Amino acid sequence: MLRAILKVFQSALAATGIIGSRVRENQGHEDRETVSRVSLKSLSQQLGLSQTTVSRALNGFPEVSERTRERVVAAARQMNYRPNNSAANLATGRTGQIGHVIPLSQHMMINPHFADFLAGAGEHYSQAGYDALLRVVSTQDEEDVYRDFAGRNRVDGVVVHGPEVNDARIDLLRSLDVPFIVHGRSDTVDGDYSWLDVNNARAFRRAVDCLVDLGHRRIALVNGLETMNFAARRRAGFCEGLEANGLTIDATLMTSADMNEPYGYDATLGFLRLRNPPTAIIYASILPAMGGHRALSEAGQTLGEDVSVITYDDQLSFLRPLETGGLPLFTSLRSSIQAAGRRAAQMLIEQITADDDTPRQELWEADLVLGRSTRPVRQSRAA
Amino acid sequence: MLRAILKVFQSALAATGIIGSRVRENQGHEDRETVSRVSLKSLSQQLGLSQTTVSRALNGFPEVSERTRERVVAAARQMNYRPNNSAANLATGRTGQIGHVIPLSQHMMINPHFADFLAGAGEHYSQAGYDALLRVVSTQDEEDVYRDFAGRNRVDGVVVHGPEVNDARIDLLRSLDVPFIVHGRSDTVDGDYSWLDVNNARAFRRAVDCLVDLGHRRIALVNGLETMNFAARRRAGFCEGLEANGLTIDATLMTSADMNEPYGYDATLGFLRLRNPPTAIIYASILPAMGGHRALSEAGQTLGEDVSVITYDDQLSFLRPLETGGLPLFTSLRSSIQAAGRRAAQMLIEQITADDDTPRQELWEADLVLGRSTRPVRQSRAA
DNA sequence: TTGTAGGCGTTATCAG
DNA sequence: CTGATAACGCCTACAA
Numbered sequence: 006m007l008r009a010i011l012k013v014f015q016s017a018l019a020a021t022g023i024i025g026s027r028v029r030e031n032q033g034h035e036d037r038e039t040v041s042r043v044s045l046k047s048l049s050q051q052l053g054l055s056q057t058t059v060s061r062a063l064n065g066f067p068e069v070s071e072r073t074r075e076r077v078v079a080a081a082r083q084m085n086y087r088p089n090n091s092a093a094n095l096a097t098g099r100t101g102q103i104g105h106v107i108p109l110s111q112h113m114m115i116n117p118h119f120a121d122f123l124a125g126a127g128e129h130y131s132q133a134g135y136d137a138l139l140r141v142v143s144t145q146d147e148e149d150v151y152r153d154f155a156g157r158n159r160v161d162g163v164v165v166h167g168p169e170v171n172d173a174r175i176d177l178l179r180s181l182d183v184p185f186i187v188h189g190r191s192d193t194v195d196g197d198y199s200w201l202d203v204n205n206a207r208a209f210r211r212a213v214d215c216l217v218d219l220g221h222r223r224i225a226l227v228n229g230l231e232t233m234n235f236a237a238r239r240r241a242g243f244c245e246g247l248e249a250n251g252l253t254i255d256a257t258l259m260t261s262a263d264m265n266e267p268y269g270y271d272a273t274l275g276f277l278r279l280r281n282p283p284t285a286i287i288y289a290s291i292l293p294a295m296g297g298h299r300a301l302s303e304a305g306q307t308l309g310e311d312v313s314v315i316t317y318d319d320q321l322s323f324l325r326p327l328e329t330g331g332l333p334l335f336t337s338l339r340s341s342i343q344a345a346g347r348r349a350a351q352m353l354i355e356q357i358t359a360d361d362d363t364p365r366q367e368l369w370e371a372d373l374v375l376g377r378s379t380r381p382v383r384q385s386r387a388a
Numbered sequence: 389m390l391r392a393i394l395k396v397f398q399s400a401l402a403a404t405g406i407i408g409s410r411v412r413e414n415q416g417h418e419d420r421e422t423v424s425r426v427s428l429k430s431l432s433q434q435l436g437l438s439q440t441t442v443s444r445a446l447n448g449f450p451e452v453s454e455r456t457r458e459r460v461v462a463a464a465r466q467m468n469y470r471p472n473n474s475a476a477n478l479a480t481g482r483t484g485q486i487g488h489v490i491p492l493s494q495h496m497m498i499n500p501h502f503a504d505f506l507a508g509a510g511e512h513y514s515q516a517g518y519d520a521l522l523r524v525v526s527t528q529d530e531e532d533v534y535r536d537f538a539g540r541n542r543v544d545g546v547v548v549h550g551p552e553v554n555d556a557r558i559d560l561l562r563s564l565d566v567p568f569i570v571h572g573r574s575d576t577v578d579g580d581y582s583w584l585d586v587n588n589a590r591a592f593r594r595a596v597d598c599l600v601d602l603g604h605r606r607i608a609l610v611n612g613l614e615t616m617n618f619a620a621r622r623r624a625g626f627c628e629g630l631e632a633n634g635l636t637i638d639a640t641l642m643t644s645a646d647m648n649e650p651y652g653y654d655a656t657l658g659f660l661r662l663r664n665p666p667t668a669i670i671y672a673s674i675l676p677a678m679g680g681h682r683a684l685s686e687a688g689q690t691l692g693e694d695v696s697v698i699t700y701d702d703q704l705s706f707l708r709p710l711e712t713g714g715l716p717l718f719t720s721l722r723s724s725i726q727a728a729g730r731r732a733a734q735m736l737i738e739q740i741t742a743d744d745d746t747p748r749q750e751l752w753e754a755d756l757v758l759g760r761s762t763r764p765v766r767q768s769r770a771a
Numbered sequence: 772t773t774g775t776a777g778g779c780g781t782t783a784t785c786a787g
Numbered sequence: 788c789t790g791a792t793a794a795c796g797c798c799t800a801c802a803a
Contacts (some may be wrong), residue, residue: 042539044463044780060782068788087539091477092780095795100474102521105619109511116706117500124499126450127524128492136542138485139520141510156425159519265706266678292706293679295649295803302685303712323499323648329686427796436776443798452773475796478779541780 009383013249043086052080094158102136103353106162108144108149108167118264118290118342119166121321122188125346126164133354135161148177155181162357164188164349168234186365187354188345189235199356199365201349205235206242208338208371212315213246215336215373216285220382221313225258225283227272227293236261239289239317258283269293273300284382285313291324294335308334314378317371333376340371404703415449426469435463446471477541486736487543489534491550493529495763501647501673502549502727504704505571508729509547518544531560538564544741547571547732565716569736569748571605571728572618582739582748588618589625591721591754592670595698596629598719599668599754603765604696608641608666610676619644622672622700641666652676655681667765668696674707677718691717697761700754716759723754 049059053288054077062069062077070079082084094100103126107119127137138160140150150172154160172191175198187200193345209226216224226243229236240261244254257279260272269288273296276283288294294316298308306312318337327334352365437460438649445452452460463469477483499670510520510761521543523533534557537543545567548557555574558581570583592609599607609626612619623644640662643655651704652671656679659666677699681691689695701720710717712739733750 010741016512042541046780056781057783057791058789061789064782070788073788080785084538087536088782089780090540090542091474091483092795093782094474095472095478095780095797096782100797105509107510109507116704120500120503123522124490124492124524127490127522131523131525137522137524139506139510139522140514141507141520142514152468153470156468157473157475158425161662176477228619267707267710299681302682324650327650428798429796439797440775440799441773444773447798453772475779475797478781479796479798481779603798611783 032092036161043084045086045088048084048086048258051084068184080251096322098158098169100159100161101134101152102138103130103350104138104140104151104154104163105166106147106163107139107141108147109141117320117323120298121285121319121343122166122346122349123157124308125341125343125348126350127346129347129350135350135354148174151177151181151183155183160351162186164353169232170234170237172234184357185354186349186356188349189233191234192237197364199352201345201352201365201367201369203235203340203369203371205238207247208317208340208373209239209242210225210246210249211373212287212317212338213250214350215248215379216287216313217246217252217313219285219313219379221283221285222252222382223255223258223281223283223285224252225286226260227262227269227274227286227288227297228259229264231261236289236307243287264290264293266292266296266299269296269299272297277301277304277306281313285315291316291318291321291335291337294318295324295359298334298346309378309380311383313380313382316378318374329377333374334377334378336379338371339374340369345369426467427679428469428471431464431467431469431514432442434467435723437458445620481541483542483544484517485521485543486733487521487523487534487537487546488549489546490522490524491530492524496548500704500706504702504726505549505729505732506727507705508724508731509733510729512730512733512737516733518733525746533555534564534566538566538721545569545736547736548767550575552615553617555617556588567736567740569732569739571732572616574617575620580747582735583749584722584728584735584750584752585730586618586754588621589628591700591723591756592622592625593632594756595670595700596626596633598762599670599755600633601700602668602696602762604666604668605635605765606638606641606666606668607635608669609643609702610680611642611644611670611673612647612654614644614693618701619672619771625665626670647676649675649682652679653683654679656680657687660684660687660689664697668698668762671697671699671726674699674701674704674710674718674720677701678707681717684756692761695764696765698761699761701757712760716757719759719762720757722755722757723752728752 045056045059049056052059057079057290058069058073062074063081105123123137130137142150151163154163163178165187168187168189168191170191171193175187175191175194178185179198185199187198190200190202211223226240228240231237231240247254262268269292272293273286276286277300286297288297292315297314301308301312308314315336316334316335318335318339319342322343323338348367352367357364396565408580428439428442432439433748435442441456442460445457446464447601486549490502506520513520525533529537534546537546547562548568548570551570551572551574553574558574558577561568562581570581573583573585609623611623613624614620630637652675655676656669659669669680671680677697680697684691684695691697697718699718699720699723701718702725703722705726733749735750739748
């Protein structure tokens with residue numbers, strides 16, 4: 006890659022000596038932006054009050070007289086006072102930060118599912134006066150990060166992403182005594198923790214039923230990585246649906262991998278090459294579904310007409326709405342991952358502020374939305 | 389062994405009246421995880437040393453004797469000591485956090501471009517001992533967030549995302565005296581600040597040249613939102629290319645909007661409906677390019693054959709590699725946004741730790757990579 | 772090489 | 788209703 010380093014020019018340093026005297030002498034009280042390292046001390050001196058009173062007035066304690074509070078609030082705004090975060094944390098033990106660990110690895114299902122979750126969570130965080138603290142690490146270092154977060158008191162709580170079928174992080178966080186919520190669940194772990202999950206098994210069961218109703222009998226599954234709990238449940242629901250409808254489970258019609266566009270493309274091409282290809286395909290995310298769409302197009306097959314498709318749709322914001330002629334492109338199981346983030350954040354913060362250990366648990370059902378990608382199986386191709 | 393130490397330690401705790409002695413009664417199992425809120429004070433008492441010495445030993449000061457350092461380090465590890473973050477921040481003024489503001493709005497170009505940038509930045513952050521602090525707010529509140537970050541000393545620096553042609557955030561951050569780096573640039577603002585950008589104008593100029601060389605004379609542009617600096621520059625490069633090749637600028641062949649898949653789909657359909665449709669289209673991101681691909685397929689047109697396409701490709705991780713039969717699907721201008729995040733983080737942290745105000749500036753060139761989507765124009769359609 | 776003492780800017784406790 | 792005063796846990800001159 007060609008990289009041109011532009012010239013870097015030295016700026017003339019205005020010799021301001023800002024570092025030394027932190028508070029500006031602001032005689033003229035203009036609305037000028039100040040560098041503003043006004044402390045509680047200076048503010049209280051300015052007002053002729055004690056730090057205690059000023060702190061109480063600002064934090065809404067009831068015993069402060071209204072007149073005093075008004076004076077204090079006005080002065081604080083004028084001097085652009087903001088309490089130093091570290092100092093407040095040190096005194097209260099609360100940080101106002103929620104930790105998110107992002108494992109940097111092959112099978113990170115974070116991108117962009119994670120981004121959308123975070124957008125939703127962040128929305129609630131800022132409403133509630135919190136920030137998200139992000140740490141990107143290699144997967145094997147993830148547990149150390151939790152120990153670090155806990156030991157250094159960096160966060161008030163943690164969100165666990167992408168739980169595996171048997172996820173060690175849950176017990177670790179319990180032992181660290183850090184409030185946390187899991188986005189998803191971990192089935193082989195003692196279930197006494199907070200989580201927000203979608204009913205993945207039922208969603209995929211429904212998808213199968215729907216396709217069977219249309220006459221399909223060879224149905225394929227392009228699943229996520231099945232070490233992940235959500236993917237394991239989806240497969241379980243899928244198989245349950247096949248069996249309930251008297252169909253046999255065919256391993257050649259099931260794939261499992263990290264959910265991205267090229268994977269969907271490759272898996273779909275693989276199905277098309279079978280001597281007895283499926284007449285319907287279920288995708289675990291809209292990303293591989295798009296890859297599937299691309300593969301079908303290139304193979305000269307028409308979505309819906311030649312092959313029926315149902316996809317699980319997290320309603321990723323940069324793909325919504327995906328439609329053709331006003332109708333959804335894909336028949337899909339929908340559940341907004343951004344909404345999940347918003348709600349999970351709310352549950353976690355409630356748990357933190359309530360300071361009780363009762364687990365919060367919520368199970369969402371996905372909506373089945375009909376689009377152009379499902380049709381009755383063509384007679385010539387029915388098994 | 390560990391158990392004995394813990395016992396001793398606990399009595400020491402009782403003596404000093406440490407708040408909420410969190411250390412667990414550890415009956416039998418030595419390797420059990422402890423909750424560990426060990427302070428410097430308790431650690432130093434345990435060792436029979438002063439806090440000063442222990443602090444110095446742990447922070448690698450040279451004047452500590454090796455024997456002492458070893459003892460201290462061993463004890464710290466054994467007691468699972470970790471310095472409290474808030475306390476360290478308060479004492480040093482440094483937070484170890486870099487702020488990112490995510491505007492939640494219609495035209496947020498953050499998703500998933502932003503996610504990839506952050507993945508790259510986060511990689512460097514954790515190497516350098518930093519975390520990313522995220523705040524999601526509505527666009528009009530963004531400046532308040534910077535004031536908050538600065539006034540409360542929440543972060544050591546800030547990354548500015550998605551700069552507009554005339555971006556007020558830059559002057560604000562200068563006046564707040566917060567170290568920052570811009571991902572991109574803002575052309576109508578005094579240029580004396582740190583940035584990392586791609587040579588957008590030249591990239592799009594090259595795309596035009598490339599298509600003209602193939603005989604195309606009606607070339608369309610599906611651009612990003614042109615209030616954004618990067619999009620304005622791309623358009624400038626595009627127009628410059630047309631003019632340099634003696635082509636006229638046709639407003640009906642240029643669109644500008646938030647870069648996502650449905651936008652690319654709609655814009656492309658619009659072009660195909662023109663009485664005199666373009667023979668080539670340039671997309672500002674792979675997301676609209678995918679939408680374009682979908683639109684072309686549905687219209688029965690073949691990528692490359694009927695319409696040539698060049699896309700700008702940020703090499704988003706969940707779309708890489710996008711290829712057909714081993715060849716890139718799209719001819720594209722490539723520049724990894726994740727690499728940009730990594731580098732920007734590095735530049736910012738260097739600036740923070742060096743504590744000098746010299747702006748760091750770097751301009752990257754995009755690579756032009758040939759794929760299947762560009763071919764000589766078909767004779768019947770040449771203008 | 773190690774220790775003492777003071778400070779960082781809040782909040783919380785207990786008097787008045 | 789208001790005000791001293793003591794934490795909170797760490798860092799860092801300045802001393803020894």
